[in-house]
Amino acid sequence: MQKQAEYQEAIKTKYPEQVVIAIARDKNGKANPVTLGWTMIVSGKPAMMAIAVASRHYSIETIRHSKCFTIAFPSSQMADAALFFGSRSGRDVDKLAEFDAQHGQVHCKTEPAQEIDSVLLTEAVANFECTLESETVAGDHIIFVGKVICSHINTEPKKRLYTVGPGHKLGSVS
Amino acid sequence: MQKQAEYQEAIKTKYPEQVVIAIARDKNGKANPVTLGWTMIVSGKPAMMAIAVASRHYSIETIRHSKCFTIAFPSSQMADAALFFGSRSGRDVDKLAEFDAQHGQVHCKTEPAQEIDSVLLTEAVANFECTLESETVAGDHIIFVGKVICSHINTEPKKRLYTVGPGHKLGSVS
Numbered sequence: 001m002q003k004q005a006e007y008q009e010a011i012k013t014k015y016p017e018q019v020v021i022a023i024a025r026d027k028n029g030k031a032n033p034v035t036l037g038w039t040m041i042v043s044g045k046p047a048m049m050a051i052a053v054a055s056r057h058y059s060i061e062t063i064r065h066s067k068c069f070t071i072a073f074p075s076s077q078m079a080d081a082a083l084f085f086g087s088r089s090g091r092d093v094d095k096l097a098e099f100d101a102q103h104g105q106v107h108c109k110t111e112p113a114q115e116i117d118s119v120l121l122t123e124a125v126a127n128f129e130c131t132l133e134s135e136t137v138a139g140d141h142i143i144f145v146g147k148v149i150c151s152h153i154n155t156e157p158k159k160r161l162y163t164v165g166p167g168h169k170l171g172s173v174s
Numbered sequence: 175m176q177k178q179a180e181y182q183e184a185i186k187t188k189y190p191e192q193v194v195i196a197i198a199r200d201k202n203g204k205a206n207p208v209t210l211g212w213t214m215i216v217s218g219k220p221a222m223m224a225i226a227v228a229s230r231h232y233s234i235e236t237i238r239h240s241k242c243f244t245i246a247f248p249s250s251q252m253a254d255a256a257l258f259f260g261s262r263s264g265r266d267v268d269k270l271a272e273f274d275a276q277h278g279q280v281h282c283k284t285e286p287a288q289e290i291d292s293v294l295l296t297e298a299v300a301n302f303e304c305t306l307e308s309e310t311v312a313g314d315h316i317i318f319v320g321k322v323i324c325s326h327i328n329t330e331p332k333k334r335l336y337t338v339g340p341g342h343k344l345g346s347v348s
Binding site for chain 1: 330
């Protein structure tokens, strides 16, 4: 049976929600990762994916500048990095360098993307190189659609990272 | 370590993927449910959600006609209905009536939406009533953004339905 509820209460039923890390270079060449739960596939042929990014976020500028971005599916071991990239602003810090400085050199290893000017996350489950197709304002976020032009998977099987409950509680699901 | 892979192989790492059922009335007043995995929240204030619907699907016509739609989060007990609504076309059949005829009268009970001319799925985890905000072409799909104007939750706690693996394998996750 249904009962009417406040949106904030009703939307708590969304969990688990997938997590991605989107990465684009800013005008200074700095690769800027941001953690996002609002993402979906949007097209099969050609393959396209969408992300919704808060309008005030620095990532907006980086994606508009680069006109391309990586979508990485972080592994369940990458919760620390996902939390870090989701709670700092690239306006203030070099998130990849700062995270490594705090957590050890190889904690969030990157490697160059192949077809776009961005990076891949080496320990991710998969990485998708996207060229920017469109952007659409939706309330307090902007939807970016990217065409996937190159895909990569981890050579070892890994589980994806999800937000499993309120308060940025991250983990794997089965 | 990353290795390049075909998109079709790489995207298999996406599971589990959330499932929603979107419902809009066609020009004859028939409520037409469609099962979708490609969906995301896109805005916090105001609350908005997006769905990506295949361009050839009848649902496109129904959403354009109604300018509103329900997004239901089916429960893990609703796998049969989700498969049925995702594999028939509303051009040919009245999916809700047909499913009930095949599965018993109360198998996918509906009730009127409160603020829009659509229905809610009574056994769903939650239902969100949306007014159509925008549509954007993305490859072979169309992204519809809806503003959530009324929300409902089940009075009993239920688990959401997910696609847990290729071949429309549905189930719950924990």
